[in-house]
Amino acid sequence: MRTLSRGLIAGAAGTITLDTVSYLDMALRGRPASTTPQRTVRRLCDLLGVDLGEGEEADNRGAGLGALLGYATGLGATLVYAATVRRTPSWPRAATLLTTMAMLGSNTPMTILGITDPRRWSAADWAADVLPHLAYGAVAAAVDNSLRSP
Numbered sequence: 001m002r003t004l005s006r007g008l009i010a011g012a013a014g015t016i017t018l019d020t021v022s023y024l025d026m027a028l029r030g031r032p033a034s035t036t037p038q039r040t041v042r043r044l045c046d047l048l049g050v051d052l053g054e055g056e057e058a059d060n061r062g063a064g065l066g067a068l069l070g071y072a073t074g075l076g077a078t079l080v081y082a083a084t085v086r087r088t089p090s091w092p093r094a095a096t097l098l099t100t101m102a103m104l105g106s107n108t109p110m111t112i113l114g115i116t117d118p119r120r121w122s123a124a125d126w127a128a129d130v131l132p133h134l135a136y137g138a139v140a141a142a143v144d145n146s147l148r149s150p
Contacts, residue, residue: 006147007082008075014098014140015074021132031128036115037066043113070106077101078140088148091141098144099137103129 026033041062045052052058081098089097107129110116121129 003082004079006144007079009147010082010140010144011075011078013143014078014102014136015071017139018074018102018132018136019070021135022128025128025131034128036110037069038062039066039115040110040113041065041069043115047113073105074102074136074140077105078144081140082144088145091145094141094145095134095137097137098140099133102136102140103133106133 025031038059039062042052042058044050045062052061077098081094081101085094085097088094107116107118111118118126
């Protein structure tokens with residue numbers, strides 16, 4: 001139970017940080033929110049035969065479910081990390097691993113589903129993706145390491 005709690009707490013802290021950095025980027029650069037999570041939900045629902053409804057109702061459901069997918073990814077990465085990493089790694093190593101896990105957890109399904117293609121991203125696209133994930137990894141690792149300490 002301690003491992004589960006540690007993973008959830010670290011994941012929540014990292015996910016809040018990722019969202020905060022993303023929203024700051026939006027505010028500073030005046031860029032819109034990404035539509036990739038919502039498009040991923042629509043694609044998954046199409047593949048699974050799930051009806052989201054019509055028009056604005058479907059858009060709203062897709063937006064809500066897209067945000068929930070982000071939370072699931074952030075919490076899931078730290079749960080897997082907490083359950084599989086037994087010895088406390090150095091903070092840089094833990095941060096790098098958690099950053100990588102979160103990026104793969106979010107971008108791999110979107111790439112497989114044809115929602116995005118990282119090979120075609122601009123430098124600004126990469127920055128908008130990497131920086132929030134780095135912040136996620138840094139905070140999640142710091143929280144996890146602190147909760148592992150006696």
